[in-house]
Amino acid sequence: MKNKFAERTHFVKPSETREILKITARPEVISFAGGLPAPELFPVEAVKDVCNKVLNEEGAASLQYSTTEGDIALREMILQRMKGIGISAAIGNVLITSGSQQAIDLTGKLFINAEDIIICESPTYLAAINVFESYNATFVEVAMDDDGMVMEELEKKLQAYPDAKFIYTIPDFQNPTGRTLKLERRKKMVELANQYDVLIVEDNPYGAIRFAGETIPSVKHFDTDNRVIYISSFSKIFAPGLRLGWICADETFIEKYVSFKQTADLHTDSFAQRMTAKYLKHYDMEKHLNRIKAVYKERCTAMLSCIEQFFPKNIKYSTPEGGLFIWVELPESVDSEKLLVECLESNVAFVSGASFFPNSRKKNTLRLNYSNMPVDRINEGMKRIGEVLNRELKREIR
Amino acid sequence: MKNKFAERTHFVKPSETREILKITARPEVISFAGGLPAPELFPVEAVKDVCNKVLNEEGAASLQYSTTEGDIALREMILQRMKGIGISAAIGNVLITSGSQQAIDLTGKLFINAEDIIICESPTYLAAINVFESYNATFVEVAMDDDGMVMEELEKKLQAYPDAKFIYTIPDFQNPTGRTLKLERRKKMVELANQYDVLIVEDNPYGAIRFAGETIPSVKHFDTDNRVIYISSFSKIFAPGLRLGWICADETFIEKYVSFKQTADLHTDSFAQRMTAKYLKHYDMEKHLNRIKAVYKERCTAMLSCIEQFFPKNIKYSTPEGGLFIWVELPESVDSEKLLVECLESNVAFVSGASFFPNSRKKNTLRLNYSNMPVDRINEGMKRIGEVLNRELKREIR
Known part of the structure; x- marks a missing residue:
């Protein structure tokens, strides 16, 4: 059969995030990779x-x-x-x-x-x-x-x-x-x-x-x-x-x-x-939203504390007033895609930031999601990322 | 503001069927225009x-x-x-x-x-x-x-x-x-x-x-x-x-x-x-389907009888073994869009057939839907279409 696809199929690639989500679906992985709301807060x-x-x-x-x-x-x-x-x-x-x-x-x-x-x-x-x-x-x-x-x-x-x-x-x-x-x-x-x-x-x-x-x-x-x-x-x-x-x-x-x-x-x-x-x-949507906000605030605060506690000092990060994500900028020498491979070995995941740039693909960035993980898992997962990151940066200095 | 639309917007027009459905939504109209399943059969x-x-x-x-x-x-x-x-x-x-x-x-x-x-x-x-x-x-x-x-x-x-x-x-x-x-x-x-x-x-x-x-x-x-x-x-x-x-x-x-x-x-x-x-x-889907089939068969049979009884003899029509629609071909001189305008005055509707032909737009055709109308309304509606149609054909002969 000859190739039948339309030319526009060249412009479509599978979402990288979704591919990562498949890898990180293993229960032992602490994943900050997705962008999922906390399902335990759904009003079932x-x-x-x-x-x-x-x-x-x-x-x-x-x-x-x-x-x-x-x-x-x-x-x-x-x-x-x-x-x-x-x-x-x-x-x-x-x-x-x-x-x-x-x-x-x-x-x-x-x-x-x-x-x-x-x-x-x-x-x-x-x-x-x-x-x-x-x-x-x-x-x-x-x-x-x-x-x-x-x-x-x-x-x-x-x-x-x-x-x-x-x-x-x-x-x-x-x-x-x-x-x-x-x-x-x-x-x-x-x-x-x-x-x-x-x-x-x-x-x-x-x-x-x-x-x-x-x-x-x-x-x-x-x-x-x-x-x-x-x-x-x-x-x-x-x-x-x-x-x-x-x-x-x-x-x-x-x-x-x-x-x-x-x-x-x-x-x-x-x-x-x-x-x-x-x-x-x-139903009272505002009451429901207040519940979501309280939980996400707690999780966001915990994640920010972990960055302070476990991550090296020469990094930048955002301090969100809402939503689901924290953004981290590492020293320019660090490739977060390589970092992710090492982190997956420690059963912890994030999304490397390059794919969020349509042109400039800054590889020293990463996105962390806090909405879908309880605080104790946030603490544990962030500690693991911190360890990999410190190891990586030390290796570079040597 | 300059026109911002993409060129492909030229190729899209609102669906003619959906526009007709809006007109025929009046409760006094007996509509054979849509393609809706019988809602009374939904397994609520x-x-x-x-x-x-x-x-x-x-x-x-x-x-x-x-x-x-x-x-x-x-x-x-x-x-x-x-x-x-x-x-x-x-x-x-x-x-x-x-x-x-x-x-x-x-x-x-x-x-x-x-x-x-x-x-x-x-x-x-x-x-x-x-x-x-x-x-x-x-x-x-x-x-x-x-x-x-x-x-x-x-x-x-x-x-x-x-x-x-x-x-x-x-x-x-x-x-x-x-x-x-x-x-x-x-x-x-x-x-x-x-x-x-x-x-x-x-x-x-x-x-x-x-x-x-x-x-x-x-x-x-x-x-x-x-x-x-x-x-x-x-x-x-x-x-x-x-x-x-x-x-x-x-x-x-x-x-x-x-x-x-x-x-x-x-x-x-x-x-x-x-x-x-x-x-x-x-649930037993086959049982549910049997119920749908029995009702649609009854409605289809009633509509076909009405065509025999009320429509002029020089028309052609399909005899479906399933589905939702009957197709009617009128003498070539009849424009079903004009016929529809007259039928709407008698509070009965169908879809004129021309828009189902991408190129050839045969105007002497029409589609009748039987799935969404009880038999007594089918009888009444088909009688009305028959009256308009006979009047229209007589006018032509004169």
Whole structure:
């Protein structure tokens, strides 16, 4: 048989994170590699109750085909939630997607022509890189500091690439760095987007998991020209297995998104949508979030203490105010992929940072996930990484 | 703001069927327009039971992120079901998708380069046309008779278009015609595909809903060269709202499908997958299917009687042995889109047939759905269409 694959298959590779996750699934491995929420916090009993409520009250309708746009009750609940971060929108601005991953994929499909320029944080979310690469995009990375993307650097890139299609940003507790874009920079980002006529794709799955500091309005809050596309998800605040995300954007964009969503999968699971809407109606989401935040704060604090205690002093790391991840920068001589191989021998894992850079692939970086591991395992695992790291650095000095 | 959309947005239009469905959602309209299964047959109590079973027995795991390939228990159940139509496959040949719509979309993404030739039945499934058009495919239609695609015509097209990428076929109770590809033609189709080195995409969502005649092995059963991609779905046999479909294909194809599925939505709702696997384990699917078949047979028979009784004699129509649809060919002078406008005034609806032809758009055709309407409403609605049709034909003679 001749090769039948389309040319675009060249741009798709299996997600490196997912491949690592397979290796680290062995129970003896303490894995900080994934990006999974803590399953022991999933509201299993409440889900059982709302499943029964949906089937008792809405019965067959919840199992039938439904509209592409998504369940109206769920979209109304989403509008309410978004108000809390300064987004005022109408029902026609919201499309339910099959996880925020689909929202990112539809965004690529809707906006990216081959070789279009996407401006992103350096580093940025791996699965978004994979999506945009699958549409043959070109990436331009913008440097970050502890307060997120640096606006002077963004402006330089916009000057250099005036035809850029959009700025892709994860403003809250970014994946992979855990850093948050500070308030003034959000305003400035929108100003620059207006000035240079580029779109902003604001990917915000973690914003509701803030366990320190003050809530900051979303980038979309400062949008004066309907050019910010806001993407979020129930994966980190409710249940990722249900694959529920959403897009909030200008109605002319949503209309096109709906067409692409129709061809992609007709609509998102209507039972999952109705069940989640019922949960939001009958249960106290803020109370649930407070439980998640308390646990993640404890785990994050423990991991930061371990870095202080077990890691060498000549490294840098982020101190997140929420979300799931800590970012570590090692001395430039260290290759974290080699470090990972040694760590796996000690039954501990992380994700090496290089693959989060679409172009610059800084090998001396790594991402640590704290959400899915109890404190005693965090202490033990971080001690093991520390030992490998100290050994590695000593070997280098010799 | 300058236009930001990608060029591929030109190839996507909103589904005409879905637009019609909106109009016909008024309760006073008797609609034969949709393609919805009968919701009164959904096993609501059983779904309630299996939701509780999943949450009691598998708890948090059912709400967590999962593998892209899909739930192993569900894939094993699918392997068992496929054996019944002569498909022997292994777990690595099966990928769970978010409805068979996603399976079709991923197939387009995986195989279609711009202007690639897709060979299809004339007419064929509207949403597949929309998907393949979104990848800028070129269609070549092959004539059908009462036994499905005509193999002599297929061979002519393969000779004329030796670089065709794949043959897209719906062999059982085709949408929109209700026709079934007969056994010898299935063998012949595979022979021709081997000879001309093209793939076959077998889209089979209706095969299990056979209420007359004998079961025929799938096209995939005759596959000697791993070139048949089999697509099916739980939408017509269990619950469409859950969006569960699957692809069964060669493992080298499945690996690439998995990469695209990862970027598309990571994985399909794992709770829905586990719930459906539990249903297949604890409930008698054949008994459930027998109930569906009995009801659809009654409705199909009633609709066929109505055609005999109320429609003019100079029309042709299909007599399906299963599935959801009857196809009607009117005298060539009649435009079914105009007919539909008149029928809507009488509060009855169907889908005019033109949009099921990617190129030839035969306007004198229409599709009738019987699965979602009780017999008394079928009788009433068909009488109304008959009245409009007779009036229309009389007007022409004058």
